[in-house]
Amino acid sequence: xxxMRMMLVDDEERFLETTKKLLARKGYxxxxxxxxxxxxxxxxxxNVHVVILDVKMPGMDGLATLKAIKSRYPMVExxxxxxxxxxxxxxxxxxxxxxxxxxxxxxxxxxxxKAEDAYARRQVLEEKIRVAQARMAMRTPMEILRDTKDK
Amino acid sequence: xxxxxxxxxxxxxxxxxxxxxxxxFILVLAxxxxxxxxxxxxxxxxxMKRIVGDHRQxxxxxxxxxxxxxxxxxxxxxxxxxxxPQELYKVFTHLQEKSVAFVDLGIFNExxxxxxxxxxxxxxxxxxxxxxxxxxxxxQSYYVSDIFLGYRRVPHxxxxxxxxxxxKKWVIRATIDxxxxxxxxxxxxxxxxxxxxxxxxxxxxxxxxRSGGNLMDRDPDGMVKLxxxxxxxxxxxxDSKGERYLYATSRLRDKEWMLVVRQExxxxxxxxxxxxxxxxxxxxxxxALIVAVAFYITGQIIRRMESIDTEKDRLGQQLVRAxxxxxxxxxAAGFAHEINNPLQIMKSEQALIDTIFSDxxxxxxxxxxxxxxxxxxxxxxxxxxxDRCAKITQAxxxxxxxxxxxxxxxxxxxxxxxxxxxxSKKASVNGIALxxxxxxxxxxxxxxxxxxxxxxxxxYNNAIDAITERxxxxxxxxxxGTGSDENGRVTISVKDxxxxxxxxxxxxxxxxxxxxxxxxxxxxxxxxxxYGIVDSMGGVMEVESERGAGTKFxxxxxxxx
Numbered sequence: 085x086x087x088m089r090m091m092l093v094d095d096e097e098r099f100l101e102t103t104k105k106l107l108a109r110k111g112y113x114x115x116x117x118x119x120x121x122x123x124x125x126x127x128x129x130x131n132v133h134v135v136i137l138d139v140k141m142p143g144m145d146g147l148a149t150l151k152a153i154k155s156r157y158p159m160v161e162x163x164x165x166x167x168x169x170x171x172x173x174x175x176x177x178x179x180x181x182x183x184x185x186x187x188x189x190x191x192x193x194x195x196x197x198k199a200e201d202a203y204a205r206r207q208v209l210e211e212k213i214r215v216a217q218a219r220m221a222m223r224t225p226m227e228i229l230r231d232t233k234d235k
Numbered sequence: 236x237x238x239x240x241x242x243x244x245x246x247x248x249x250x251x252x253x254x255x256x257x258x259x260f261i262l263v264l265a266x267x268x269x270x271x272x273x274x275x276x277x278x279x280x281x282x283m284k285r286i287v288g289d290h291r292q293x294x295x296x297x298x299x300x301x302x303x304x305x306x307x308x309x310x311x312x313x314x315x316x317x318x319x320p321q322e323l324y325k326v327f328t329h330l331q332e333k334s335v336a337f338v339d340l341g342i343f344n345e346x347x348x349x350x351x352x353x354x355x356x357x358x359x360x361x362x363x364x365x366x367x368x369x370x371x372x373x374x375q376s377y378y379v380s381d382i383f384l385g386y387r388r389v390p391h392x393x394x395x396x397x398x399x400x401x402x403k404k405w406v407i408r409a410t411i412d413x414x415x416x417x418x419x420x421x422x423x424x425x426x427x428x429x430x431x432x433x434x435x436x437x438x439x440x441x442x443x444x445r446s447g448g449n450l451m452d453r454d455p456d457g458m459v460k461l462x463x464x465x466x467x468x469x470x471x472x473x474d475s476k477g478e479r480y481l482y483a484t485s486r487l488r489d490k491e492w493m494l495v496v497r498q499e500x501x502x503x504x505x506x507x508x509x510x511x512x513x514x515x516x517x518x519x520x521x522x523a524l525i526v527a528v529a530f531y532i533t534g535q536i537i538r539r540m541e542s543i544d545t546e547k548d549r550l551g552q553q554l555v556r557a558x559x560x561x562x563x564x565x566x567a568a569g570f571a572h573e574i575n576n577p578l579q580i581m582k583s584e585q586a587l588i589d590t591i592f593s594d595x596x597x598x599x600x601x602x603x604x605x606x607x608x609x610x611x612x613x614x615x616x617x618x619x620x621x622d623r624c625a626k627i628t629q630a631x632x633x634x635x636x637x638x639x640x641x642x643x644x645x646x647x648x649x650x651x652x653x654x655x656x657x658x659s660k661k662a663s664v665n666g667i668a669l670x671x672x673x674x675x676x677x678x679x680x681x682x683x684x685x686x687x688x689x690x691x692x693x694x695y696n697n698a699i700d701a702i703t704e705r706x707x708x709x710x711x712x713x714x715x716g717t718g719s720d721e722n723g724r725v726t727i728s729v730k731d732x733x734x735x736x737x738x739x740x741x742x743x744x745x746x747x748x749x750x751x752x753x754x755x756x757x758x759x760x761x762x763x764x765x766y767g768i769v770d771s772m773g774g775v776m777e778v779e780s781e782r783g784a785g786t787k788f789x790x791x792x793x794x795x796x
Contacts (some may be wrong), residue, residue, distance in 0.1 A: 096576055102583040109590050140572075167575040189578035189625050192586040 088203045089131060091115040093123040093149065094138040094165070106192055112199075120144030120152065127157055133206055134199045136186070139166045139173050147176060154181040159209070161202035165190060245537050252529035260521055268514050275507050279481070283425070283503070284467045287483040287496045290423055290431060291465075295488055297419060298379060301337075301394050304330055305407055309398040314405040317342045318351045327353040336415045338391070343369065343406040354410065356387045372397050372406050379490050381435045382413065382451050390450045392416075392441070413450065417442040420494070428499040436461045436491040459493050462486050471500055556745070557770045563747050564767060571628035578628070582621050588614060630758040644795050645684050647677045647717045647725065654688050655715055658695045665703050667711030674718040678725050678794035682772045690765040694729040694788050697761065700752075701733025701786060724774075725794050730787040736780040744778055 090112055092100050100116040107114045115130055117123035121144055123135065135153060139146035150162050164177035164185040174185035183202045186194060308317070308326055316322045327340040339354020347364025363369045366385075371378035372395040382392045395408040420442040423431035433441040438454045448454065456474040459482070467485045474480060479500040484493050501508060592611070595601040651673055662669050680687075695713070702711035714730040736744060743749045745766040750759035769776040773793050780786035 096580060099576075099580045099583055102580065102587050106583060106587045106590055109587075109594060167572050167579075187629070188575040189582040189621065192583065 087111075087113060088199065089113045089115070089133050090199055091117060091123060091126055091130075091132045091135045093117045093120065093135060093141075093146075095119065095141045096138075103192070103195075107196070110196065112196075120146070120149030123149055124152055124156070127153065127160065132160060134202050135160055135162045136165055136195060136199065137162050137182075139164055139177065147173070147180060150177055150180050150182055159206065161206050163195075163198050163202060241537055241541065244540070245533055248533045248536060249529055252533055253526055256525050257522060260525065261518065264514050264518055268511070271510055272507055275510075276504070279503050280469050280483075283469055283481060283483040283496060283498070286423060286425060287431075287467050287485050287494060290420075290496065291485050291487060291494045294420060294433075294494060297336075297416075298394070298487075298489060301334065301409065301411065302377060302379075302396065304333055304337075305394060305396040305409060309396050309407055314342065314344075314398065314400050314403075317407065320351055320353065323351045323353045330409070336412045338410040338412050341408045343408065345373075345404045347406075358386060361386055368393055368395055368408075369406065371395070372408075373404060381437075381439065381492075382441050384451075413442075417450075421445060423496055425496070425498050426502040426505070428502040429496065430498070431494065431496045433487075434459050434493045434495060441492055459484050459495050461491055461493055553775070557767075561767065564763075567631045567747065571631035574624065574628050578621055578624055581617075582625075585614060585618050585621065589618075627758050630760045641685070642681055642683050644679045644681055645687065646679055647727065648673050648675065650684065650687070651691070651715060651717060651727070654691045655695070657692065658699065661699060662711075662713060664708075665699060665711060666706070666709035667699060667702055667713050670712065670714040672714060672716035672718075674716075676719070677717040678719055678723070680725050680772075680792045681795035682792065686768045686772070690768050690790070691727075691729070693761045693765050698729055698731035698733060698786070701735070702731050703733075705732070705734040705783070719794065720791065723794055725792045727790040727792070728787055730785065732785040735782040735784050735786055736778070737782050741778060741780055745776070 090107065092103055092114060093116075094100055095118055097118060100118065104114045104116050115126050115132060117126050119141060123137070126132065127135075137146050137149060137153075141149075144152075146164060146166075150164070153160055153162055158181075161183045162177075162181065164174050164182045165188060166173050166177075166185055167188045174182075174187075177185060183205065184198050186198060308330070312322070312326065317326065323340060323342065327337065330337045330340065339352065339356065341349055341354070341358065342351040343363060344350050347362055347366070347369045349358050349361045349363060352359045367383075368378050368380040371380070376397040378393075378395045380392045380395070382390050384390060391410050391413055393408050393410050395406055397404050397406050399405070420431055420433055423429060428446070430445040431442075432444040432448065434454055435441055438457050438459065440448045440450055440452050440454060443450055456472075462468065462484070463486075465486050465488050467483060469481065469483045471479060471481050480497045481500050481503040482495060482497045484495050486493055592601065592614075601607060652671060655669060655671060659669060698713050699711075702713065705711075710732075712732045714728075716726075716728045716730070718726050720726050740749075740751060744762050746759075747763040748759040749763075750757035766776050769790055769792070775791050777789045777791075778786065779789075
């Protein structure tokens with residue numbers, strides 16, 4: 085199975101740095117981004133499976149970043165990290181396509197667990213897509229014929 | 236200060252409430268009284284004048300008729316004929332048939348010698364030439380005398396007429412019955428004390444006066460003087476006895492006599508007096524009524540104002556407290572939110588250290604030692620304290636959150652037992668008897684049920700803590716009641732028999748971060764959150780407690796419309 089690739093998005097540099105080290109030690113590939121636009125840049129270059137996204141950031145905030153990610157990379161799983169104890173912002177995130185949410189200060193084990201869950205979900209999804217694509221490829225000559233005729 | 240303000244206000248309202256109706260009231264009475272008295276006076280005086288006028292005419296016509304009677308005799312008979320007693324008797328009888336007022340009849344020659352007489356006295360042959368009346372009649376050919384005694388020594392008055400025959404004058408004289416004349420004059424009756432009489436030029440009574448005054452006496456008051464014309468005069472004067480009289484006087488046309496009609500002033504104006512009594516009575520009763528009503532209403536107003544002010548003060552204090560709580564909540568929420576970021580970093584750092592330590596241990600880089608143990612213990616403590624901080628900030632955020640409540644109609648009769656059942660396990664473990672006193676007619680409330688649940692659970696948990704602190708694990712009692720108060724508001728009460736709250740702490744129970752629990756066990760936000768929630772529901776939350784006896788939290792919520 086492919087190794088999970090994570091990205092942390094937060095405006096706190098030290099948080100990014102420490103958490104990256106921590107996760108690396110636990111054996112994960114971790115990218116970091118200090119802002120929403122930076123996160124989108126990283127996604128353009130790298131294949132990231134799970135994004136841990138802070139809700140409150142200067143500039144492009146968490147919710148806007150989430151929407152941008154989901155519209156461009158629908159397969160990327162996003163976990164919202166909220167500093168607010170209320171679930172409202174998290175609920176907004178879930179409605180906009182986030183997989184889950186975490187509340188600050190989050191335990192690193194919780195972060196890993198939720199990320200793994202999300203990744204597993206993604207893999208299930210990918211598996212389904214692969215099966216569907218394989219089915220597409222294994223069409224009968226008649227079907228192919230009919231398809232070409234339709235076009 | 237405040238009492239003083241009420242007293243001033245009370246005086247002001249009282250003054251206005253009394254003066255505003257009293258001034259027009261008195262004015263109306265005074266104006267009414269003035270016009271009434273003036274018109275009554277003028278009608279009384281006018282009627283008095285009319286009486287005098289009418290009466291004078293009657294007396295005058297009486298005298299004129301008597302004169303005409305005598306004139307007829309003078310023209311119809313000669314002196315010779317009348318000097319014959321037989322003839323005189325016949326004439327007298329005729330005259331008496333016309334008027335019973337004739338008492339006697341006499342004939343006099345030019346020298347004043349009584350030549351013939353018919354009447355009850357013996358007067359023939361007497362010389363009258365020096366009498367006033369004789370001189371008068373010779374001079375004026377007609378004379379009416381004042382009352383006098385004459386030869387007969389009886390008060391009487393006479394009408395005399397002179398005739399002339401062959402250059403010689405003769406005189407016919409008739410005596411008028413004073414009783415009949417007096418009756419005629421006296422006949423006037425006005426009110427109780429009205430009377431009429433005649434005074435001569437010298438102020439001597441020519442008729443009797445009913446209230447005292449005999450014939451030929453001088454009027455002791457002497458206030459009626461002969462007037463030159465026959466106009467009617469009215470005036471009010473006090474007589475010698477101190478009685479005030481309303482006088483109406485007029486002079487007779489043919490004689491120097493004054494007709495006087497008078498009536499005691501009190502009698503004449505008795506209607507006026509009774510009107511005055513009525514007015515005084517009405518003013519007194521009306522005034523007393525106005526004053527009484529003013530006092531009553533002012534009292535009511537002041538009492539009402541006092542209660543409104545008290546209520547206002549109370550509401551103001553509540554508002555200040557609620558506003559302060561809301562501000563504090565917002566500030567705390569912002570603060571907590573910001574604290575969460577550094578906490579997150581600290582947590583990550585701690586986790587990193589933890590991971591590094593375990594990696595080093597796996598590699599054998601780290602030897603077990605006392606110091607290492609201390610460090611690890613210290614690290615564990617840091618983790619514990621970070622978690623504690625996290626708990627606090629989350630509680631603060633809950634307190635300061637501004638989510639839109641989802642309100643719906645909640646029937647407390649079923650809702651309260653549902654919430655209570657959530658703590659029934661915890662209660663039974665601690666030996667607490669749960670008692671529900673849910674009034675069946677408890678009105679429906681319109682609130683966010685999850686918020687209400689939060690409030691109730693908070694109160695239950697506090698109560699259970701207070702009970703276990705006092706009773707340990709048995710003997711506790713927690714009573715939950717609902718109902719409605721006299722203002723139609725819904726009441727919920729949570730009463731325990733726990734340790735209670737001391738009076739100084741009781742003042743602070745709703746203040747954020749106030750707690751009596753051991754460090755790390757309470758955030759001191761629970762009750763202030765509850766307070767804020769109940770306040771946002773439009774309700775109030777109150778607490779009463781006695782140290783060592785128990786605590787009762789009461790919530791009043793508006794009933795759903």
